[in-house]
Amino acid sequence: MDEALVVGGTRFIGRHTVEELLDHDYRVTVFNRGEHASPFADREGVHHYAGDRTNDRELLTAKREVEPDVVIDCVAYHPRDVRKATEVFADVGAYVYVSSGAAYAAEDVPKREDETPLCDCSADQAADDTDATYGNRKAEGDRMVFRAAERGVNAMAVRPTVVYGPHDYTERLDYWLHRVDEYDRVVVPGDGTNLWQRAYVADVASALRLVAESGTPGEAYNVGDRNALTLADTLRAAADALDTDVELVRASDRELSTVGLELGSFPLYRPAPHLLDTHKLAALGWDSTPVAEAMATTAREHREGDRTGVENGPERAAEETVLDVLETI
Known part of the structure; x- marks a missing residue:
């Protein structure tokens, strides 16, 4: 041994x-x-x-x-x-x-x-x-x-x-898991297609x-995950893992600015795609866990714990103001 x-x-x-x-x-x-x-x-x-x-x-x-x-x-x-x-x-x-x-x-x-x-x-x-x-x-x-x-x-x-994953003290994903688990409508920065693997x-x-x-x-x-998800797809995967429904409401910098926010105010948002080639590691026999399985384990531990990640992103009151603004457009 x-x-x-x-x-x-x-x-x-x-x-x-x-x-x-x-x-x-x-x-x-x-x-x-x-x-x-x-x-x-x-x-x-x-x-x-x-x-x-x-x-x-x-x-x-x-x-x-x-x-x-x-x-x-x-x-x-x-x-x-x-x-x-x-x-x-x-x-x-x-x-x-x-x-x-x-x-x-x-x-x-x-x-x-x-x-x-x-x-x-x-x-x-x-x-x-x-x-x-x-x-x-x-x-x-x-x-x-x-x-x-x-x-x-x-x-x-x-x-x-x-x-x-489980026990993530940074709580970056916990912010989104908490949002998806607690609310029917969630603001997504930009068009939701930003990719941060x-x-x-x-x-x-x-x-x-x-x-x-x-x-x-x-x-x-x-x-990195072999199947890299956009932020919007990540939230959909989170909703599936949490067995809940959520409406993703996209907001631009202009709408966010009404409450002093910007795209980068949200965790896991990155303006440029960030994707790593993992072929070199795969050649050693490595593979990644399917995202649905990984997200399910992560979501289960999130619910069992006390992390909300709320300090990583906008307060819910500001998010609700943005949602109200978007309803009037």
Whole structure:
């Protein structure tokens, strides 16, 4: 049985990655600061090592005590994190860095791992903590992986697009699930055809395992739903999963401006299509979960939980004003 070390691992992608590894007979150690309650506290086959991944000594000590065959790094948010990790874990069987589709600099459709250019990253951006530099920092982390592979490290990157599924603390999709579940009419920004591909979290977890087992050092692999839905189709899928009916009312920037909103005020809206080519990952034997199945699982957990995502988008009162405006046109 192989030993896996998951850096991060109790909240979302890491949580599902631990489950994926357990399902494939790994022993798993979760390395994090323990700031969030662990869903694996009493789980056989899962150990916890408390430490700060930005503390080089603690990271090295964890490596020496666990002696992992595989390392999945879910919480490397700065290039320095990736550089240090590839040094500490230089002799493990595989090091997999969770990057992001945000690392791409060009609006290619689709974005391809070996063709679409990555974002640049200045020294100031590399040290920043804001959302504005997220893609820059993830891209530089990819370059750290590539350089490590040139030194002989079995390091790889996985680039998911927007991730959704059970236990999603970002609540981006929860906003829409709550709207569809609670109201008969829902405002959709624009004409509903904007395309921001998503990735089901269990599929991201399986991608991380497959890349660790079969990936090529120095390579990056995109991951996203093979059937990418527009926002309007996503809401229809959500309605089906929730067994409810909803009228999607399309609103332009002009109508939204009557209450101080714009298209980008809504979660999961993006003016340019964002689609990742996943053929490279599929060549390793990966496939995505059918959207209907993934949405059903996500919707069920949404109803069982207490997340509404309301802070991610317009207040319902503003939405109702827009609906009233549209009725008079």
